[in-house]
Amino acid sequence: KQWYQRRVRGKQKTKTHTINTISYIQKMARPGAMKEVQVISDEARNIALQVKGEVETKAGKHFDTYEPTLFATQLVNGVNYFIKVNVGNGNSVHVRAHRAFSGEVTLHSIQEKTEQDELAYF
Secondary structure, eight states: OOEEESTTTTTOOOEEEEEHHHHHHHHHOOOTSSOOOOEEHHHHHHHHTTHHHHHHHHSSSSOSSSSSEEEEEEESSSSEEEEEEEEEEEEEOOOOHHHHHHTTTEEEEEEEEESSOOOOOO
């Protein structure tokens, strides 16, 4: 936990509050930080589908099932997309792809996981 002080309605009077630092930081939208995991959006789905061939090459296998389900973003020099993709049989692949501000999408890396594994920064 962390202590902080704030001004109340512009007055010099201060109040001291205790906050849970981790939840406070997670709620902040900061450049460079991975945002909260969300249900897949159309934009994130399209990015996952654009890199499917590269994902299969890196994994060394063909996926009959390839259904993006969750995603999170990270604002960098462009946007990093962390996408959880269901590949069937209780397995998933976590995909990290980068979309430059110019629109170019590149695959950064993948992790082979199970359906129960949470999507996290990698």
